[in-house]
Every structure is written in C-alpha cells, then in structure tokens.
Amino acid sequence: MTVAGALAGGLIGTLVLTSLMRAANELKLTRMDLPFLLGTALSGNRARAKAVGYALHFCFGLVFALGYYAVFAAIGSAGWGLGAAFGLLHGVFAGTALVNVLLPVVHPRMGSPMTGAGDAPLLEPPGFMLRNYGVQTPLVAIAAHVAYGSIVGGFSSLGG
C-alpha cells in the first residue's frame, strides 16, 4: 500500500467519475456538473468556470484519494471492495451534506434555503441528495463515487 498508488488511483478514479457524470449529462439522467459547480465559485463566466472547475475537480480527486489512503493505512487494509464501500459512503456524504449543505454555504453564486429577497444568486441549490438536478442524480452520483472509491482502493492495494 503506497501513497503513489493512492494518488494514481485518485487520478484515474476522478477521470472515470468525471466521464460517468458527463455521460449521465448527455443521457439526460442528471443536470449535475461538478466541475461547473466548483468553477462558478471562482468565476461568473461559464466557459472560464468550466476550465477552472475541471482543474479544481482533479485536485479534489487527489485530495480525497489521500484521505482514503489515510484510512486504509489506519486500518491496515485496502482493496477494490473496501474502496467501493468508501466510495458509497463518500457519495452519500456528498449528496446529504457536502454538496447539499456545505457547498451552498460557501459558494458565492449559489442560492441556499436561507437566500432571501436581497440576493439574486445564479445557481440553484442542489437539494437533498442533489435531486434538484434531476431525480436520477442520487443514483448517478453514488454509482460514480463507488467507481472512484473502488479504483482508489484497488490502486492503493496494488502499489506495493
């Protein structure tokens, strides 16, 4: 189990997660667009926001992989299945708290349930389990995170 393996898993996992979410966009399963949500925190220009968002998204993918690695190291075990379980937890956490509650609070262009008539935010809040972006969004998001977690877990275990 190595940090390099976890980081490699984070990179590949983020690639897969992003591709799955993008494919779900095209298949009209969800309006969820994580790079766009992240990028618009820094720019109101849609095109620039997407470019910045992709960079941020991959950084976060690597940071989360390090977090996974820390837990794998603490319990002395890693693998595809364990990673998938972490990914499931990660996906549920993202839908219930991370993106649902925390992102609207810190995102300068996103509305939250507390946004009042004095403001005019540009982005609708995601809602519980991100369902504002389409009723299939929870399934898509969780499946993508399970794939991410599995890859991080698998690569971590492969790395020596």
Place this chain on the structure above:
Amino acid sequence: MRRSDPSARRLDGYAPLRDYAAIGDGRTVALVARDGSVDWLPVPDLDSPTVFAAVLDDERGGRFVLEPEVAYRVERRYLPDTNVLETTFHTASGSARVSDALTLPGEGLEPFRELQRRIMGLAGTVRFHWRVEPRFDYGGASPRFGRRFGLPVAGCGADAVGLIAFGAGASAAGWSGAFETAHGSSHLLVLSMAHQEPLVFPSRGELDARFERTGEIWRRWTAERTYDGPWREAVIRSALALKLLVFSPSGAVAAAATTSLPEEIGGERNWDYRYSWIRDSAFTLEAFLRLGCPAEARAYFWWLMHTTQLDAPRLGVLYGLDGRRRASERELSLHGYRGSRPVRIGNGAADQLQLDTYGELMQTAWLYAEAGNMIDHDVGRRLGGFADFVAANWRTADSGIWEVRSEPRHFTQSKMMCVVALDRAVQLAERGSLPRRHLDRWLREAAAARRFVGSQCYSERHRSYVRSAGSEELDASVLLGLLHGFGDDAARLSSTVDAIATGLAEGVLVRRYSGGDGVPGSEGAFLACSFWLVEALARIGRVDEAADRMDELVGLANDVGLYSEEIDPAGEFLGNLPQGLSHLGLISAAAAVAEASS
C-alpha cells in the same frame, strides 16, 4: 397608495380575495386580510405545505388573527417602496397600526423564516385580541404542542413554529391573548419558523434591528429600479409584487403565490400556480430588463437554461421552483375558498404539449442576448435543439397557452409562437450565438408556419386571427403572438385588435377566449389579456385609447396595488394572487404606452 373604505367584511368566514395583501421574503409569501388575519403561509418555501391556509378552509386551515375587539375602519398601505404592510385600525376610542413583514435574512443567527407583527398605538386606546392557530400540511396533520423557555411551540415532522410575544397579553396557553394600545405604545408578536433545524428565539433587540433592516433592503432594491415612465407608482408596486414571486434560492419566478383560489366562486377551476411557467419567461425577462434588474434577469435566464436541460430538446410546460420536474396533481380534502372545490396541489398541465413555450423561450434568449449578455456554446447548442424541435413539430396539434383539457387543437397562438421561435433562432444564429447548420431549415419552416397561420387561422368574417385553425372563436392570446413579433401585416394586426376589443372585452376587461376548454364552469375577465390589449393598442399607434384603458385598469388594483389572475364585472378578484402575469402585463403595457407616446 392609501385609501380607506368600510371595515373589512367576511362571507361565510372568507374574506374577499380583493382584501388580501401579500408579504414575503424571497422564499415564501403570506397573505394578510384587511381584518388583520394571516390566512395563507406556506413554510419554508412558497411551494411548501402551509402553516396557515384559512383562505382555503376557514375551519381547518389555520390562521393568525390580530384584530381590534370593537368595530373599526381600516386603512392600508405598503410602507413606501417596500413589501412591509401597514394596516391602520381606527376605532371609536382610538387608532393603532399593525406592521407586518416576513423579515429578510442577514448575517446573524436568525430563524429559518420569521413573521413579525408589530403593533403601535397611534391615538387614544384600542383593545386588540389575537389568536394563532398553527396547522401543518394544509391542515391535514396534527401538530404537537409544547413549550420551550416558557414560549409556546408547535411541531410536525421537520417543521416547527414558536411564538414570541412582547407586551401582547398572552394567555396561559400562549397561543392567544389580548392587549390595549395607548398613544406611542409598542407591542410585538413574532412567529419563528424552523425547517429541519432547531427553532431560534431572537432577542427583542435583534428583532427590532432585523425589521428595520428588512425595510432598508426593500427600499434599496426599489431605489435601484430605473423605470421613470407613466403610472410609475403602479409599475413599481408591480415590480415589488413580482419580486415577491422570485424564489431567491434559485432565481425561478412563480406564477402566483397561492393554489386553488377559484376562477369561479364555487367552481372547480382551481389550480396550483406555485410553479414557474416557461410561458411567462419572455414577459418576465423583459420586465426585469425594463425595470433595471440585471441581476434578477441573469439569475432567471441561468435558471431557465439549467432547469430545462434534462428535457431538451423538448420543453416542460412548468417547473418546480427548485428546478425539479415534478408537479403531479392531487386533491386535498379542504373546504375550498367559499366552497370552491377541489383544492389542488401540483399541476396536471405539466405533461401537456404546449408549442408556444418554445417561442417564449427563444424570445427570452433573444432579449437576453440583445441586452448585451453572452450566450455560451452549450446554451446556444441547446437553443438550437429547441429550434430544431419546433421545425420538426410545429404541425402538431397542442393544448395551447391556456392549457385546455379538451382535445389538442391547432391553436393559432401556438403556431404564431413557433414562427417567433424560428425567427429568433435565425437571428441568434446570424449573430453567432447559435450553430448555423440548420439555418436554412429554420427559415423554410418559419415561412411555412407563417403561411399556415395566414391562410388557416385568420377569419375574414371576424377580420381577425382566431383561436385555432378553421375556427370562428376569438382568443386574446393571439395578441401575445403579435406583441412578440409575429407577422408584418399591419392591417390584420389592427383589425385583430379591434375584433378582440369588441368580441372579448367588456369595458376595459378582456376575457381569454370564446368557446370551450374541457373544464366545466365559467370564469372572469383575464387581467393579463386586458393589459395585452392596452399594449397592442399602443403598438399600433392608438396611444390615447391605450392610455385611457390603462388608467382604468390601474384603478382596478386592490387598495395596496395588487392584482389577482381574473376579475369579475363587479370588480371582485378571482383566481390566484398576487398573479405574476397580471403584474407583468401592467409593466409591459405601461412601458409600451410610454414608448409610443415618446
């Protein structure tokens, strides 16, 4: 706007719809009757279930009563340039003022939603009684009552309310009380509301500061509006009413703040309007731009393009305020306003095909781009998809702008708006905002649709565009097609305006259409259509006639300047309120007359 008239009156427990003023905070809206009763309050959001719904069921709906104990006369107004309501009660022994506001959020620890009712003695003494009857889930759920820090609270599921009273003579149970005002005395009743979080009980100082700040935010917002034409007071009040319907967390604009206020007293034309209709988008965006609200215009356009993404290249008729495409219609076991049943939540029109919506959306995009905003590649691609859909489907029968529940027809206004959709797509493509690869097809189909409308949807007998292909019924919505840029035949435009002015209007009030729609019963005159006629008259140069009609229509608002959806010949309001489309019609008509005059 300050008027007075005889004291508030109720019939079978129900206040006339004209008696309601609206207060809101950008998340939810409450209706306050002239007699001081809050009879409508969904929590936490405008489209949520209610805590107070006495306007739909006098017995079970729940309300917040606050009224003098003796006979009184009422004077009402909004605090200038705000959505803070002032109701002044005059009795034989004295006068007192009630100021109502749903306060706006700031930086501190505040209740999730907060209703403040501040009572101030003006002269002599006035004895008030008050009573809070919180019900949840449209009166269908039983609340659990209790006390926290000695304050009464009621909870149900994820929702709770608590009552804070200062100098209000609360009873032992805490949900009612009585007190007497004296000159300069101050009394305060606050409903603190929570959703999925603990209740917050603010201090008196925090409450005072928040109330002041709420007025300041509204005044600042109003000061930024740029409209300076005729009927300015009515236009600004309409802007403030429209702002109440903007769901701030997402930027969506609700059609109205209520559900199931009837189009006919005792009838079944009772619909839930707490959704955002694509149909209203062009008027909405244009109003935002005319009023100098670029932030709201941008937020609304972003919301429109984001929320329609999953359906593209098709469009839903309406969307939830949080962007969700769920509007399944069901009926509640409520008595209904003066027996007008059923009370519906959700809206079955969501699944209809309404081709006019494509024209509205493309017109909206055009207005947005014309105002100097950029349409990026992704949005342009999606707009191109909508135009392709119109080019392929404009020959299909649909349910039309009025959402008839009878068989689909070839509605004239739908075809007109298909032409508008394709025309705008061509214009946007020519300026580089849309892909150009289907330009020839859009031009070809626009010409074909225009020929269809010209040959099949115009009646020589009426000398007017008619309701649908081959019919002899009139429809005021064709004015909308003409206002949004369909056609260039000035003679036909002028004669159509005349036909509608004589065939559908009674005085200044215009009905929507002649003929059936698949729903039993009748309805009143449609206020938006009445304003569209004013705008059409102004556009064809009959400015004096338009201005006269406008004067009269402005005079038909209620005492605080609000409109519902419809109005009957006696001047009583019908339908949901405050109605966005009515206020949008007013703003647009006033601006059109101003432009034509200059």
